[in-house]
Amino acid sequence: MYMHPSTDASGKPFDAVTIEAVWNKAAPCREHPPMRVDAFGALIWREGYANTSSKFGWEIGRRQPLDKGGGDELENLEPLQWENNRRNGHS
DSSP: OOOOTTBOTTSOBOOHHHHHHHHTTSEEOSSSTTOEEOTTSOEEOGGGBTOTTSTTOEEEEESSOGGGTOOSOGGGEEEEEHHHHHHHTOO
């Protein structure tokens, strides 16, 4: 099942509260504040949300994809650099 990146299970964009909560899950980068680091070690920038033109752009991915029983619970959502999210296939 293909889902447009950074959309909820119904296909709608995530709301601002969810985006901020997911962003806050990323580890701060000591060397390059205020940037953060995704689960694969890539730098991401808060204002880069949904920006696939930037190497620091990020999307909301899922640890467990929808087609494998995952959902939109905050525990399942994670901030991922957009290329990592696409490679991971867990949008």
